[in-house]
Amino acid sequence: MAACADLLQSMLENSAFDRVERFETSRYPLLFAERVVDESAPTVTFYGHYDVQPPGSADDWVTPAFEPTLRDGSIYARGAGDNKGQFLTHVFALDALSRGEEEFGVNIKLLVEGGEESGSEGLIEYLRDDPAEIADSDLVYVADGPMHASRRPTLIYGNRGIISYQLDLETADSDLHSGNFGGPAPNAANELIAVINSMFEGDDILVDGFHEDIEITAADRALVDDIPVDEEALKADLGIEEFATDDTYYERLLLQPTLTVSGLSSGYEDEGKKTIIPHQATAKLDSRLVPNQDPDRVLARISEHVERVDPRVEVTKLSSFPPMKTPIDTPAAKPLLAALEAAWDAEPVEMPLLGGSLPAAHFRSELDVDVLVVPYANPDQGNHSPNEHLDEDCFRNGIETTALFLQHFADT
Template structure:
């Protein structure tokens, strides 16, 4: 029987031998548009995902929903297929991903066509390469390599790849509400999405950093922040008015909107003062210990972003990972053309999002905001647009050590551990299924820290793509025997 070292080398050799084919398969999927907000290319993309997973040795099917289909794929050990072992007696990992992408935006903002993958300076540039096609395909290619190396362990591997993550995950919600029978036996839900955590130098005694000095590190995350997106619309008259003839007694919608936004913050503009906004927030002592262990590279972050100062009194990562936020994403109202127009605007709008910590309910937060504004600014209308609840797995979960060991094997260093991802994922939705309510959900990003997802020139380095394949293969092997 081969030793662990021999099996590890066999898998590594198989990945080396097949890497060009894996890149070709990734490029084929990247060339296929899959924009869920508009529907562009979605049916073709779903079929291509299913075909690619089948080519990697999975039993694959498309699960129809009212929105877009989910691609479900599974590969079980040979002992299970031959009836020698019961499926319930081997650990089951479910890899989650999504094949839909954000709209590419303005064509001129890209250095190369968004749906024509281009390699430059060791990076693949294409819409969706990091978010999330390059990341979820890493799991499929890992399984293919394990099988090719005759090193597939006593682990059941399942993939669930949805087509609506970028537009609300309606199809995933429908699937989960129906009980998710294909994945209800999961022992671990594994999400490779988002960018790796970046670490920069702390600098000299003054903490100075230099722009571009941060470097992505292997990352293990125990949850994600939630999100609430909403819009405020203000109307103060039935038409725009002359600011001289009416200004003063007649309120400008732009002024009133600014007042409403200011009313939700303390005098320093930082603290959120909406009553009930923080209700339920639950950041544990163990979470705070993880945050305290993150190197303070705020000076390097400031240099990278050309930021003069950060808000708040806590450290950078305390503010980012343990406190909820409210951000004005955009404002509109009044005259925006050249020169002056002395107008008293009748309408104004703002788009906002709130990033929420574990324990907060996005719907309850919206109700608190709506109540706050209705009492003070009856001319405002608040409209909830989208939500994802926050999600948290306890940091002492026994599922974490094998994943951490796999990351260390591939990267040669222990991962940076974060209590939550700064961004938002639909991972918490899995907890709505009774059988999955207590299953650990771990987020392990494979994307570069500066991948530019949702932006022009989204990219993923060839190195991170390859390491993603190796990491998924190592995770499956580490899970052999359970945890």
């Protein structure tokens, strides 16, 4: 991580930015760069992250994960799309603009962290210290994630939040023989599954208070209604027969919270069999949250539900991001939509939220600034998977989008 931060620092110091600083945190370094043209001019802060997910088995990659390879019109490497290739578009856009004869009327700042994939602790630590470097930001611009499946350029006004947590149950001092004790002895796996089942009925979440505080506007719903989707093609791509909801795909994905079991472990899990009654069981869960839901408040409602159903179950918080929403009438939207349409030669898709969770929410909560998410990566980028890649045309169009936006943002 330190070597990656060193390399990025060197690249920024050799770019068109006037000032580059490195901030050490309790986790990984943050890199900050800026080019100030006029203290009274509007200021855009671009955000990105240089950390990546582990590549997994080398056998699953056609070419080595950390040796960028240009193949079939795409750049293959871990981090090509998530997120190094995307935030570097801003650096190249600034370099291109700086070679022009006229100075553009926008101050440009870039903040790149090294802990997004592990909770952004360093970024949060930095933001909570009231950093003067970005206090004057009029907009935080995030190029992250894949664009819409139609490959039309995409503008997203926010993201769902997330709370991740763990349920643990212990019913005896040790595993027990299922012949000697099966029936009378409690089974930790069965009983934890019963607790989890009590939270659901079909697609409905039965936790009291889980949905309180949700704020979805009519304008948000109108955007969702206009998002193009071929649900049958999507099912085929995902290899599923039916969706687990009666709602439309984007209604359920973007405007409603979730309660997801992401992992279960208990008892004997090796080859063969072992006739035991498990005495311990663990479940890992996460809940995606929509605007105005507070992660800790939601977890409190879940904990209360679990306590009522089975007070032996321990609930532990793992991590969280709050949801984030910028009003769709933000002044930055108009020049950005124009830049997207010009660079990609297609009408942009507007989405009220990203289904996933981004630390960009902390910029809005700590700095009270508008945040817009503009994914430059191809829909099939494969981030977090083997053979992650960023298409060349997406990379070039991303550079052009950033440059065009900077040229017109001052006019707003």
